[in-house]
Amino acid sequence: MAKIKKKGTSGQAKNYITRTQAVRKLQISLPDFRRLCIFKGIYPREPRNKKKASKTSTPNTTFYYTKDIQYLLHEPLLNKFRDQKALAKKIARSLGRGEVSDAARLEKNHAPKLTLDHVIKERYPTFIDALRDLDDALSLLFLFATLPSDKHVPPKTIALCQRLCHEFQHYLIVTNSLRKSFLSIKGIYYQATIQGQDIMWLVPYRFVQRVNGDVDYRIMATFVDFYTTLLGFVNFRLYSTIGLRYPPKFDTRSDENGAELAAFTLEGRTVGDKPKAIEPSKGQTNGSNKEVSKEVQAKVDKVIKSAGLDQTKDEQAMDTTEESTDAIDRFEPTAPEADTLPQPDMSGNEAGALFAPFVFYISREAPKAPLEFILRSFGCKRIGWDAVMGDGAFTHDETDPRITHQIVDRPQLPAESLPAVPAASENAVQKVKPGTRIPGRTYVQPQWVWDCINDGKLLRADLYGPGATLPPHLSPWVKPSRGGYDPRASLAEQEEEGEAEMAEDVEDAEDSDEEMADDAAAVNEKPAEESEDESVDGGMDVAGTDDDESDSEEGSDEEADEAFGGFEEEAASESEDDDEAARNQHQRELEAEAAGLPFSSSGAKDEAAKKKTSQSKKLAAKKRQEEEELERQKMMMSRKKRKLLEKMMHSNKKQSDEAAKLRSKRRKLEKGEKGSQK
Known part of the structure; x- marks a missing residue:
């Protein structure tokens, strides 16, 4: 007969241990257990089956690996924690006796120090x-x-x-x-x-x-x-x-x-140390060494020339190759539809030379600490700021002619609203009136520094001038994906085929709906007397009449006929649209003739409308064909591949919808800006 296994001696019950059991096993308090786990990098674990891992019925239990707790038993920090606990007891005993000096002495001289x-x-x-x-x-x-x-x-x-x-x-x-x-x-x-x-x-x-x-x-x-x-x-x-x-x-x-x-x-390790002089060997003097070295060098040169091995050319070639290898390679796509490879970052030499030739002055309203750190990290050696912002500046004088760039973060204000600058003493630094611009100096906002280092080159400073609307500050770690919205690119580069025309049609339809709603509201606004007369004469209709019922029956029959449509519905609708467009054009020509205007001015809008309708029809037909082709391809796929394709299409459609929404917002903003400029 096989030996019966005892419960809790194998499986998950053996591999996991609860926090209470771990604290009892280590014989420390719960705060010390937390500190020890943080120092050692031990974190709670989640077993697959809590009922099998737990020996109790408590559902909310924190589990640890048993091996991790076993590993903590030999930790030297445990002795330090126990020494701290013993010292805390001694201090409490001294305070209970009123021996404050002894308690202070114990805490100052006998407190164990933790070393990690x-x-x-x-x-x-x-x-x-x-x-x-x-x-x-x-x-x-x-x-x-x-x-x-x-x-x-x-x-x-x-x-x-x-x-x-x-x-x-x-x-x-x-x-x-x-x-x-x-x-x-x-x-x-x-x-x-x-x-x-x-x-x-x-x-x-x-x-x-x-x-x-x-x-x-x-x-x-x-x-x-x-x-x-x-x-x-x-x-x-x-x-x-x-x-x-x-x-x-x-x-x-x-x-x-x-x-x-x-x-x-910062100091180097060998700063202040004198290099040790090389002692000459016995029997030789410095002069003999120099003479021997010259003779040996002359013989070596003769041998090299006779053999035709000139090292100068090779050294020059090596130098050129080393200089050429310093530049970072760029991965160019071989085809326009190929994937774009991530480009490597700039090297340390490029980063160190970005702001090296410039002298910056940070105004009081700009953040000094991050700007100083970034400018110095990218090669700038001379940075100045006002004396109020602290020590360590290259200059506190804002009128220093060596300053090439000044970082400001306040908009341009009219001269009448600016406060007067108090007269400075002879030894004090000359003050500049707020809002004034020193000629020969470039004024930029702080975002220019961040955008320059993210792009790896100096950007146009006029786009970041004081009071200017700044370009979008984008994360350098998020690259624009294919089909996504890119704020830096123009709308024409991102819009799909016919998207702008469809957006104009939607806007025109919305405008016409608003006009019709306004007209309907104007018609419905009647005087109070008329409304009272109508209410007295007409009253409230409770049930429809026979005429209404007959009209509704005829309307339902017509709706049913329209729902069927027939096979030649599309061709018939197109011919009716063409006839109606021709009649409208003829009517406009007659109106233009009566008004004394040429026919071309009246027909230009018609032609543009025709082009728009034809383009929209072509786009709709093309979209319909693509959808039909996709449905045919999905019928030939297996169920697993079809599910995967539907998920991909759903995520792509979600991304394209978000991009289209952002493009529509940008289109409205640009349209509003153009209208305000006019």
Whole structure:
């Protein structure tokens, strides 16, 4: 007889463990268990069958892998958590006895310090793994760097996040690793390429943040502790690869004055170190070395010339090939109907030379921090701003003749509404009246900087002038698909065949319906006396008369006849339309003759209407043929392929409908703008 298996010893019941069981097995509190799971990267799991995995009848149960919890038993952080718990008991005992000094001493000198170095090494065996997981870390640290200090968020944590974020930005500036950026509702998205890895993060706008109590800041603080350790390791490795000392020098006084990025000073590892001189060997002097080297070099040159191996030409050829390989290849489509391949981004040299020859001045109303970071990342070395915005500027004088571009974000106002500028003293910087333009300088709005770096080239500055209607700011990561709406392209390039004519016909029909409705409303508006007379004489009809019934019967017979139509209905309708059009044209010619006008002016509208009707009929017939052909093809398909085709057609139709709706809105806007200009 086979041995009976005990319930809960195999299968899902053995592979999964509940959170309560895990906490009891590790012998720690629930908050410490959460912290430990966040540090180690262990998350709840969902079993296939909760009834088999759970030994209880509780439906809402959090499960973990049993192997993960078994792995946590040997974690060194468990001892730190237990030491913290023992210390908390000692402090509570001292406070209960009234020994406040002993409690303060225990908290200051005997508090165990958590180190997450070994956790970082375990979770990220290679540096590429750490770079791949850097998106969430940067987003969270940039968020905490903008939060106000509170009881939930201590100022030390905010200062640490700011310092690490500025160090990372300095690396991007030095290496020109920033590639794209986008202004969204949530904040500013950035994308950088570091060692072949694309890293994207979100930086919130610098508005006044309100810390709500809905967020569990204990869990957020745990993530911040882990991510600050991770970013510190990453920054050290990145600085070491380019030969810079880490951490860079930090000027606290300059940072308090609002310098931000300018408060850091980067230094190389060999700065200030004298290179070691090479000692000559015994029995030789410096002069003999020089003479020997000259003699040897002359002999080598003779041998090379005699053999015909001249290296200068080869070196020049190598240099030209190296210069040619620096440029990034572009993938051109071989056919117009072929798929468009994603183009590679710009190289570091191109990014470093985009704004290199310019000197920028940031006005007070423009966002200084993101503009400074982007401009420096793309090669600009000299950036100025007003002294109110902080230290670290190239110049605080707005009238400096070296400034080539000024970034403004306020519209042009009349001179009468501008305030007067107070007279400046001799040592003070000369003030410029708001709204004035210095000749020889290009004024642009901040969006010009973002659009230039996303396109990889300098765009026309006149389209981004002060007070101008800006072009659409599109996400650089969303490419326009085939059949979709592209705001940058013109309507003529995106419209389907006959779409504009059909839209005009619909608008004309809507206008005619509105006119008929207005006429009907005017006819229905009668004086009160007439309406009273009609109500007295006519009264209210309760039932229809015999004449009405006969009329309704005749109408129903006519409707039935019209519903059948016959086989030659289309040809007959076309001939009737032609006859009616001819009669209308003849009538208009007679009216034009009586008015003394030429016939051509009256017949032009008729011809245009005829063309429109013929085009619409041709388009309808073509569409009908395509639908019939598609139905015939679907009949030859299997059921599975037919279902797949219907899904594809549904998604394509949804996309085309959205694009057509956006095109119609744009068409109305352009029509309204043209009407206002007239």
